[in-house]
Amino acid sequence: MASRVIPVDPFDLVIFGGTGDLARRKILPGLYRRFWAGQFPGGARIVGASRKDMSQDEFRSFVRDAIASYAIEGADDPDCIAGFLNHVTYVAVDAMGDAGWDNLKAMVRTDVVRAFYFSVAPGLFGPLAKRLHRFSIASSSCRVVVEKPFGHDLQSARTLNQTLANYFDEAQIYRIDHYLGKETVQNLMAVRFGNILFEPLWNAQFVDHIQITVAETVGVGGRGAYYDKSGAMRDMVQNHLMQLVCLIAMEPPHCFEPDAVRDEKLKVIRALDAVDPGDIVRGQYAGAEGIDSYLTDSENPASLTESFLAMKLHVSNWRWKGTPFYLRTGKRLKARTSEIAVVFKDPPHSIFGEQPDRRGNVLVIRLQPNEGINLRVTIKEPGPGGMRLIEVPLDMSFAEALGKEASQVADAYERLIMDVIRGNQTLFMRGDEVEAAWAWTDPLIEGWTRRGDRPRTYQPGSAGPEEALMLLFRENRRWREIAE
Ligand code: NAP
DSSP states (O other): OOOOOOOOOOEEEEEETTTSHHIIIIIHHHHHHHHHTTOOOTTOEEEEEESSOOOHHHHHHHHHHHHHHHOOTTTTOHHHHHHHHTTEEEEEOOTTSSTTHHHHHHHSOSSSEEEEEEOSOGGGHHHHHHHHHHTTOOOTTOEEEEESOOOSSHHHHHHHHHHHHTTSOGGGEEEEOGGGGSHHHHHHHHHHHHOTTTGGGOSTTTEEEEEEEEEOSOOOTTSHHHHTTTHHIIIIIIIIIHHHHHHHHOOOOSSSOHHHHHHHHHHHHHTBOOOOGGGEEEEEEOOBTTBOOHHHHTTOTTOOOOSEEEEEEOBOSTTTTTOOEEEEEESSBSSOEEEEEEEEOOOSSOTTOOOTTOOOOEEEEEEESSOEEEEEEEEEOSSSSSOOEEEEEEEEEHHHHHTHHHHHSOOHHHHHHHHHHHTOOTTSBOHHHHHHHHHHHHHHHHHHHHHTOOOEEEOTTBSSOHHHHHHHHTTTOOOOOOOO
16 A cells, blocks of 8 residues: 655744653654655754753754654664754753743744644743744744643633633644544544444444543552642543543534534533542552552552542433443553443344343444454354354454554654644644533542542552442443453
8 A cells, every 4th residue: 555645844843842751752753753754845844942051963862862762663764864863953942031042033934834842841831932922933823732731620721721822822722632643543533424334323322331441551650749649530531531532422523624523522521411429430559569559659658649540421412311431541450451442232122032142232443552443243153053143353453454554654643743734733622622621520529539539449450449340330231351
């Protein structure tokens, strides 16, 4: 299959925080992979910016090291790396002072796409925006990219949005949630809206329930004290899982344009019911041989923050009334996996009589690892012995189905950065979406904080607390296995 990389217009991309962890692990290697795939125009320039006093050579060597450590494809191609480094330059600026800004102004061009990536702490967004304007570097056509967290509650999210709105129009602001850049997440929209097959069944009449699982095997050690201030609800559910709920539950937008898609997602968030405390299970991982417990990792023996969260929620609209959405996410679980499972109802009548082992149709959208889509269908068990039914998967792993092309598929960060250059906001969160998600989240967090709810303990390497299993068992359902 021929590669279909679409070139972008010449651009200047300034990465504030260009020497930071995110730039090193994701942004710079991602840009390199797009260069390697042939997507860079001749006139592309990447400007690293931070306070550090670094020579051009020192920054390029930092970038070379980032590529060697994280780029995977193309990282062993010295000519390609040398070509990429020709596009890279560095300037020292301080977000909190005026040093270096004249140099930055002299560097960025006015006749190309200009994007400013704020890969810094959110407290620096305002000072950066202010100086970009004061030094006449920003214009009404430039774009700014901001990283999560977008606040830690509704009030702080509003303040952050207001700070950005003081300097930029909403159409200039790109809030990155890298989950939305994943190939499978976009495929979810392609599967739903590009096929006639699923959409007629995509409602409470035919869907029994939805399961969304984002499981990690790692603990929070290393960043435990930071994590302890947020927990699974703020770190994962309010943003990533909420976005997945939106994509599953939303109505078909009238076109694949940014605001048409985001309007529909917003309606889903606004249709979410308040969650009953009895439908929420929070957990903390225990310690085991060679593994520290959450309480040790968080450096807070009295912590009430959750490293695991499972919940049942309802989308109150005509399409979904009566179909529960079960969400589950946690650290130190059995396997690292992210998936959405749409579990369909049984046919209204079985002409084959009782089939006790029958489990029905399930559409599984795997986000990681091994991105792909799997549909479980019922067939006759081969061989004699009457009409016994079994379920088999119709499986499409992207890596297998698309072969070499799959390896050239951009990862989430690459795709999203190229979308910024193209000026396409479809896969970025709008300010009102973020605020609506916090407006739904805040009362839940306030509730368990007020009640002093203690998270349940679960064993590392398990599927979370027993109570999370009961969330489904009690309704005659069961979670899918957490497996890679
Ligand atoms: P980091 O490793 O601490 O890097 C921070 C960067 O900001 C450094 O390049 C630092 O360089 C620069 N900086 C700090 N103060 C500055 C100032 N006054 N003026 C100009 N530059 C300044 O942080 P990070 O992990 O890359 O994270 C960056 C942002 O992305 C944060 O908002 C974080 O929450 C978010 N994020 C990170 C990840 C991740 O995986 N790392 C994932 C999701 C979101 P100097 O010290 O030289 O100035």
